[in-house]
Amino acid sequence: MTLQGKHIVLGITGSIAAYKAASLARLLIKSGAEVQIVITPAGKEFITPVTLSALTGKPVVSEFFTANDGTWHSHVDLGQWADLMLIAPATASTLGKMANGVADNMLITTYMSMKAPVMIAPAMDLDMFAHPATTRNIEILRSYGNIIIEPASGELASHLIGKGRMEEPENIFKAVEDFFAKQQTLAKKKILITAGPSYEKIDPVRFIGNYSSGKMGFSLAEECANRGAEVILVTGPVSLTISHPNITRIDVESAEEMYNASLKAFPSMDAAILCAAVADFRPAQKYDEKVKRGEDLLNISLVPNKDIAATLGKMKKASQLLIGFALETNDEENNALKKIVKKNLDYIVLNSLNDKGAGFKYDTNKIAIISKSGIRKDFELKSKKEVASDIIDETLSGFPILV
Ligand code: PMT
Numbered sequence: 001m002t003l004q005g006k007h008i009v010l011g012i013t014g015s016i017a018a019y020k021a022a023s024l025a026r027l028l029i030k031s032g033a034e035v036q037i038v039i040t041p042a043g044k045e046f047i048t049p050v051t052l053s054a055l056t057g058k059p060v061v062s063e064f065f066t067a068n069d070g071t072w073h074s075h076v077d078l079g080q081w082a083d084l085m086l087i088a089p090a091t092a093s094t095l096g097k098m099a100n101g102v103a104d105n106m107l108i109t110t111y112m113s114m115k116a117p118v119m120i121a122p123a124m125d126l127d128m129f130a131h132p133a134t135t136r137n138i139e140i141l142r143s144y145g146n147i148i149i150e151p152a153s154g155e156l157a158s159h160l161i162g163k164g165r166m167e168e169p170e171n172i173f174k175a176v177e178d179f180f181a182k183q184q185t186l187a188k189k190k191i192l193i194t195a196g197p198s199y200e201k202i203d204p205v206r207f208i209g210n211y212s213s214g215k216m217g218f219s220l221a222e223e224c225a226n227r228g229a230e231v232i233l234v235t236g237p238v239s240l241t242i243s244h245p246n247i248t249r250i251d252v253e254s255a256e257e258m259y260n261a262s263l264k265a266f267p268s269m270d271a272a273i274l275c276a277a278v279a280d281f282r283p284a285q286k287y288d289e290k291v292k293r294g295e296d297l298l299n300i301s302l303v304p305n306k307d308i309a310a311t312l313g314k315m316k317k318a319s320q321l322l323i324g325f326a327l328e329t330n331d332e333e334n335n336a337l338k339k340i341v342k343k344n345l346d347y348i349v350l351n352s353l354n355d356k357g358a359g360f361k362y363d364t365n366k367i368a369i370i371s372k373s374g375i376r377k378d379f380e381l382k383s384k385k386e387v388a389s390d391i392i393d394e395t396l397s398g399f400p401i402l403v
Pocket of ligand 1: 211326327
């Protein structure tokens with residue numbers, strides 16, 4: 001019984017796929033989970049609460065109050081009780097409400113009070129799934145740290161053929177099992193992650209920066225946290241949000257601030273993954289007032305910044321693991337190998353701006369991981385979330401020194 005003792009809130013919304021939620025509830029219960037169903041008013045049009053409560057052995061929650069005795073159902077209590085919230089099926093309307101905080105039913109208030117991770121299995125017609133509003137809402141939900149179980153392609157309730165059909169209950173159940181299995185692999189580990197760019201101030205309105213969006217580093221932070229690690233995420237200026245109980249976010253601006261925050265955190269860490277695009281140089285002089293046109297900004301002298309990776313490489317104890325990144329434009333492997341030695345890294349993750357869809361800003365990346373003994377493993381172009389998972393599997397999963 002792999003899910004023994006797990007508390008799962010199963011959210012059901014108004015889709016024809018709601019009938020499949022009964023099989024899903026059964027699979028979860030058979031595996032040892034305790035399941036509490038929260039259903040939207042529209043969901044009840046597709047499957048009866050009687051069927052569902054017979055399966056779970058618990059009354060189905062749908063309204064804020066029970067009509068006959070006025071009992072108040074606390075979404076806050078459910079948010080604290082659950083180890084996982086699984087919304088299957090999730091309609092386009094529910095995705096939109098979740099993405100935008102429209103808390104007008106019990107399911108959305110429960111979602112917004114949820115302390116546990118949330119998995120979402122969308123279900124809708126192909127055109128609704130392909131609509132930019134749905135794509136945007138799913139991206140927003142991913143940015144909240146929610147896990148999307150992609151719908152399958154095939155014949156839909158409308159008899160049209162395309163992507164939008166809720167994934168089969170067996171596959172959703174497998175995703176839940178995998179989620180809980182993975183959740184344990186980094187339990188009690190402490191991991192420092194740097195992300196985003198650094199901004200090196202010229203004057204109060206100008207800086208030297210780079211194109212890093214923080215997506216790669218944030219995906220790593222989220223994946224480590226989902227596997228149970230306590231993460232310190234030191235990030236340069238980015239427009240991303242992240243909310244996970246295991247992640248402590250420290251916002252910095254300059255390379256020097258990132259250096260100070262990283263050095264302070266590192267001694268108590270088991271591992272560090274340095275994904276930030278840190279400026280190698282900063283202006284020698286910082287102007288307190290905006291530099292006016294025609295004044296002395298014809299030349300900006302630069303001085304080198306301290307190298308965070310190299311400093312942590314020197315501080316590193318035998319029990320600590322250090323993983324760096326290399327963003328290259330030419331002679332990629334040689335440059336990456338030099339960085340492993342110079343910074344005393346255990347692994348380097350190489351990405352090249354010559355690969356389409358790789359590097360800055362994209363939602364995807366294409367990487368090779370090279371170990372300090374020079375063994376190289378190449379990966380396909382994948383979403384940054386999947387890339388983060390590959391990096392962790394390859395570098396941290398078999399790390400024997402972690403306690
Ligand atoms: O943020 P995204 O838009 O998702 O893009 C992701 C990314 C392209 C920024 C990321 O995948 C990446 O490649 N990050 C490292 C970029 C970089 O600055 O590489 P580098 O080759 O210049 O640096 C080598 C290593 O030393 C890196 O681990 C870097 O974090 C570290 N470094 C560099 C300079 C410095 N002063 N201190 C450092 O710690």
